[in-house]
Amino acid sequence: MADPAARIIVAIDRMTLADAHADVGRLGERASCLKLGLEFFVANGPQGVRAVAGPAPLFLDLKLHDIPNTVAGGVRSACSVNPRFLTIHTSGGEAMMRAAVDAAKAAGSSRPKLLGITVLTSLDDSDLAAVGQSTPMRDQARRLAALAQKSGLDGVVCSAHELGALRAECGKDFLLVTPGIRPSWTTAQDQKRATTPAEAIRLGADYLVIGRPITQSDDPAAALARIAAEIEAG
Numbered sequence: 566m567a568d569p570a571a572r573i574i575v576a577i578d579r580m581t582l583a584d585a586h587a588d589v590g591r592l593g594e595r596a597s598c599l600k601l602g603l604e605f606f607v608a609n610g611p612q613g614v615r616a617v618a619g620p621a622p623l624f625l626d627l628k629l630h631d632i633p634n635t636v637a638g639g640v641r642s643a644c645s646v647n648p649r650f651l652t653i654h655t656s657g658g659e660a661m662m663r664a665a666v667d668a669a670k671a672a673g674s675s676r677p678k679l680l681g682i683t684v685l686t687s688l689d690d691s692d693l694a695a696v697g698q699s700t701p702m703r704d705q706a707r708r709l710a711a712l713a714q715k716s717g718l719d720g721v722v723c724s725a726h727e728l729g730a731l732r733a734e735c736g737k738d739f740l741l742v743t744p745g746i747r748p749s750w751t752t753a754q755d756q757k758r759a760t761t762p763a764e765a766i767r768l769g770a771d772y773l774v775i776g777r778p779i780t781q782s783d784d785p786a787a788a789l790a791r792i793a794a795e796i797e798a799g
Contacts, residue, residue, distance in 0.1 A: 568597070569796035570789065572766065574624045574650075574742070576600040576776030577617065580608045585617045592779070593786040595793075598649065600624040600774055614646045622649040624774070628682050630654035633664035640668035640679075648677045650742070652722060655681035655709040662716035678740065681713035681721045683731075686745035703727050707734050714739055720771070725760035728768035744774040748792055762796050 575596045579585040585605060589596070599621050601614055606627060609616075614625070625648035629639045636653060643651055653665050662681065669676045683706040684693065690700045699705045706727040711734055713721050720740025723731055728741055735741075743765045762773055775792065782788035 568793070569766075570595055570793040571597045572770075572772050572796065573762075573789065573792060574598040574600050574772050574774045575779055575789065576602070576626075576744075576774055577605070577780065578602065578776050580604050582609055582613055582616060585613075588780045588785070589617060589619075589621075591785045592789060595786050595789050596621065598622040598624055598772075600626050600776070602626040603628060611642075611646045618646070624648065624650040624652075625677070626652050628652050628654055629665070630657045631661070633657075633661045636661050637664040637668040640665045640677075641671065644669065644672040644675070644677065647675055650680055651677040652680050652682055653718075655683055655713045655718075655721065659712060659716045662713060662718055666717040678719040679717075680740065680742055681709065681716075681718045683709040683713075683721050683723045683727070686724050703730050707731060710735055710739075722774075725765040725768055725770065728765065728770055732769040740771050741769060742772045742774060743770040746773045746775045746778075748778050748795060762792050763799055766796050767799065 575592060577585050577588050577599055579588060599618050606614060625643055627643060629636045665679055669679055684702055690702050693700050693705060706723055707730050710721045710731045714735050720742060722742045724745055725743050731741055746762050746765055749761050765773055779785050779788045
């Protein structure tokens, strides 16, 4: 991508329409893609999503996880807001993911790219062990990413620390979207596996999800430009 800002998905982590509108307004026209999540969707519904996202490309982060038929219905409903990206949990299994893929295809040329959640960036090896999942973290993420690719998903959401292994496992055309991004001039906050924007791109990320370092800055548009410059400088 020629414009490094096009690799940044700005997370609008708000619940109310007023707050979300304010965040988007402060970004100006620089943002290439906006992320709205489950909390906002539950509070405001598809109409609220349309009102805030407008014509901007949308990353709808619902992390759907249920039986195959229910997830397929959720995907069909989500397609009404025309998201560019839509997330589901890979731990729902192959049948669930294939049902989601089939449901997305029904949207035709406007179908969203389905991204699988591998291991949440708020978790570490001890958290996985506590819920009975395999460790180390990188192996679990690689297994889930391979299953997502086999099931027909377009890519996965993963920590920067798994990027190299997942790129080797899934190839160059499988999308890798990385949250837990914290520029060097901010703190990690609640992300246990954070990394810088430039480092994540070097490791193979296609897109970066960045929220508070942009939206909670004094000048969100300037913060977004600063991160884009950091990516460009490498």
